[in-house]
Amino acid sequence: MTRRPPLLFLDVDGPLLPFGSGVARPAPETAGTGNPLLSRLRPEPGPRLLALGCELVRATTWPDEANEVLSPRPGLPELPVVRWPEDSGAEGPRGLHRKTAPLVAWAGGRPFLRVDDEIGPVDRLWVEAGHPGPALLHRVDPRRGLTGPDFTALAGFTTALRRG
Numbered sequence: 001m002t003r004r005p006p007l008l009f010l011d012v013d014g015p016l017l018p019f020g021s022g023v024a025r026p027a028p029e030t031a032g033t034g035n036p037l038l039s040r041l042r043p044e045p046g047p048r049l050l051a052l053g054c055e056l057v058r059a060t061t062w063p064d065e066a067n068e069v070l071s072p073r074p075g076l077p078e079l080p081v082v083r084w085p086e087d088s089g090a091e092g093p094r095g096l097h098r099k100t101a102p103l104v105a106w107a108g109g110r111p112f113l114r115v116d117d118e119i120g121p122v123d124r125l126w127v128e129a130g131h132p133g134p135a136l137l138h139r140v141d142p143r144r145g146l147t148g149p150d151f152t153a154l155a156g157f158t159t160a161l162r163r164g
Contacts, residue, residue, distance in 0.1 A: 006111035006134075006161055008054035008154075009082070009103050012062045012070060013142070014117025015150075017041055020143030038069065045146045046074025052151075052158050054113060057082060057106070059099055082106055095122035101130075109133045111161055113154060117142035134161060 010016070017037045049056060058066050058081040067078045084102060092101050100123045103114060111134040119139040127135050136157040140150055 004055070004110065006054050006113060006158060007107055008049070008052060008056050009059035009099075009106075009112060009114045009116070010049070010056055010079075011099075011114075011116040011118070011140075012058070012060040012066055013037070015115050015140040015142075015146050016045060016070065016074070018141075018143060018145030020145075038073070040145075041070065041073050042145065043074045046076045048146075048151050049074075049076065052113075052154055053162075054158060059103060059114065059116065092126060093122060095120060096126055097123050100126050104131050107131065107133065107135070111135065113138060113157060115140060115146070115150075115154070134164075 013019075017040050019040075056076065056079050058079045060066055060081075061084075062070065064081060066081065070076075071078060082099075082102060084098070097116075097118055097120065099114075099116070099118075103112070104127060109132045112131075113136045115138050117140050119137045124137055127137060134157075136154070138150065138153055138157075140146055
């Protein structure tokens, strides 16, 4: 039996599109996209995310637009997109991010990584209590986006899973 790779739930705003200062002005290729944040997208994370050996899944409020407008820029393929239930904020205790319960359900016990700039202690407790498989909730600094130390942490988790 072939072991399926871990899921990597990827947020867009913050991890791929940092909010910090020192970001370049809009590039000509972002003109007309309707989103000035695209000028902040760096190409480096795409190949590094693919090299992790995970099944990448969009976990963002960007619907299919992320595949059409964003994915080609860092060289990512079209990715599955999590569809958020309308009541996703109603489940769970105060402080639980609205994405957490649906992502645990999507994973279905499978190992996963969540890369997001909105992860808190209640999210970690929820996953620890309700997800039977290994999981890494990795919070990215939204001012910087994904950086070398983030990839080191992600690779450490996936390496440990393979050795597992």
